[in-house]
Amino acid sequence: MTPSVRAVDVILAKRRGDAHDRDTLEGFIGGYVRGEVPDYQVAAWLMAVVWRGMTERETADLTEVMADSGERLDLAEFAHPVDKHSTGGVGDKTTLVLAPLLAALGASVAKMSGRGLGHTGGTIDKLEAIPGFRAELDREAFFRQVREIGVAVTGQTRALAPADGLLYALRDATGTVASLPLIASSIMSKKLAGGARTIVLDVKVGHGAFMRTPDEARALAASMVAIGHHAGRTVRAVLSNMDEPLGTAVGHALEVREALATLRGAGPPDLRELVLTLAGELLEAAGLVTGRGEVEAALDDGRALERFERWVAAQGGDVARLDDLEVATETADWCADASGYLTSIDAQKVGAAVSHLGGGRRQKGDVLDLGVGAVMRAKVGDAVRAGEPLVTLHHRDGRGLEAAWATLAGAASIGERGERRPLVLEVVR
Numbered sequence: 001m002t003p004s005v006r007a008v009d010v011i012l013a014k015r016r017g018d019a020h021d022r023d024t025l026e027g028f029i030g031g032y033v034r035g036e037v038p039d040y041q042v043a044a045w046l047m048a049v050v051w052r053g054m055t056e057r058e059t060a061d062l063t064e065v066m067a068d069s070g071e072r073l074d075l076a077e078f079a080h081p082v083d084k085h086s087t088g089g090v091g092d093k094t095t096l097v098l099a100p101l102l103a104a105l106g107a108s109v110a111k112m113s114g115r116g117l118g119h120t121g122g123t124i125d126k127l128e129a130i131p132g133f134r135a136e137l138d139r140e141a142f143f144r145q146v147r148e149i150g151v152a153v154t155g156q157t158r159a160l161a162p163a164d165g166l167l168y169a170l171r172d173a174t175g176t177v178a179s180l181p182l183i184a185s186s187i188m189s190k191k192l193a194g195g196a197r198t199i200v201l202d203v204k205v206g207h208g209a210f211m212r213t214p215d216e217a218r219a220l221a222a223s224m225v226a227i228g229h230h231a232g233r234t235v236r237a238v239l240s241n242m243d244e245p246l247g248t249a250v251g252h253a254l255e256v257r258e259a260l261a262t263l264r265g266a267g268p269p270d271l272r273e274l275v276l277t278l279a280g281e282l283l284e285a286a287g288l289v290t291g292r293g294e295v296e297a298a299l300d301d302g303r304a305l306e307r308f309e310r311w312v313a314a315q316g317g318d319v320a321r322l323d324d325l326e327v328a329t330e331t332a333d334w335c336a337d338a339s340g341y342l343t344s345i346d347a348q349k350v351g352a353a354v355s356h357l358g359g360g361r362r363q364k365g366d367v368l369d370l371g372v373g374a375v376m377r378a379k380v381g382d383a384v385r386a387g388e389p390l391v392t393l394h395h396r397d398g399r400g401l402e403a404a405w406a407t408l409a410g411a412a413s414i415g416e417r418g419e420r421r422p423l424v425l426e427v428v429r
């Protein structure tokens with residue numbers, strides 16, 4: 001930390017509600033990454049940010065400082081480097097369908113994805129449900145694959161935006177995750193460091209999401225789009241409903257199966273709709289397509305599927321076993337306690353139930369059971385009858401089942417009128 005910036009003064013300034021300048025943020029965050037500012041001072045500062053907020057300029061500066069805390073990927077050799085980020089949801093297997101679809105339409109997808117923590121699953125863990133799939137690629141293999149196939153997905157490296165890795169872990173442990181400037185800078189620092197020129201953000205809204213209301217989600221989306229714009233990137237944000245899990249499958253192998261079905265022209269309508277919307281926005285912004293019809297055609301005529309299989313094979317996955325993924329065969333149904341229409345089903349609780357069965361991590365490093373999960377037997381708006389299944393759990397010998405039942409208690413609401421909510425609420429450009 002530079003001698004002119006004292007950590008305690010930074011905390012006091014934010015406690016008063018002052019805006020920091022870029023030098024101050026560089027000194028403070030840089031000092032933290034180098035180990036010169038201790039966790040407890042950064043934790044106090046984070047809490048002050050939660051309460052006092054940040055100006056738009058401050059949030060943009062914080063993002064750049066975090067993006068500069070490690071290396072930035074240079075994707076200049078690719079004509080259309082694109083990226084997508086979801087703020088996190090349950091049953092969200094979108095990347096598995098979207099990435100090969102984008103590649104099939106001429107985009108280069110050089111993507112870092114995360115592992116799951118808590119009730120949301122991670123793309124990297126899902127891909128590892130495919131036998132042989134290697135999620136860690138060295139730089140050379142990563143770039144070669146993007147050149148040859150147009151898509152490579154690897155785990156988050158510590159080299160990219162390391163400040164975010166440190167801050168996120170501290171936020172998780174200090175109740176300071178839910179803050180607009182902190183979420184916006186966390187997400188956008190990784191996107192800026194990742195090098196893509198055109199980015200689409202899937203901002204989830206609802207029970208299973210960080211943003212519970214459309215207003216909160218809109219504000220987060222606008223902030224991230226503005227940060228991207230300042231940094232010379234084209235960013236669009238799609239606000240999508242997370243009042244229930246996306247699609248019908250929750251759990252790693254089950255979600256890969258559902259993604260595969262979608263690539264084969266079947267799959268649940270909400271997943272297909274979200275994929276087409278995200279792809280349409282991204283490819284139009286990148287100047288690669290002019291209408292949704294072109295995107296739909298690549299999904300329906302097998303081009304995206306063919307790209308998916310080449311991608312999986314390039315990362316060591318056994319394509320011949322895609323139809324034979326290991327899924328826990330013991331099942332138990334969670335049933336409706338009344339007749340009527342399903343009006344909501346808490347995605348966060350469904351994700352937590354799957355976690356209890358062994359499908360989620362309590363701590364970093366926990367080994368996941370990739371074969372357990374949940375299948376939604378009804379979607380919001382469907383007519384349901386008392387005693388009929390709403391959710392089927394796939395478990396191993398009943399492990400975690402009691403805790404899953406307890407978590408699901410009260411997760412569903414059944415009412416007298418069926419109403420489907422729109423999946424895509426709006427697009428912020």
Ligand code: URA
Nearest residue numbers: 087088182183186187
């Ligand atoms: N996703 C992120 O990457 N960071 C956050 O702060 C929240 C969601």
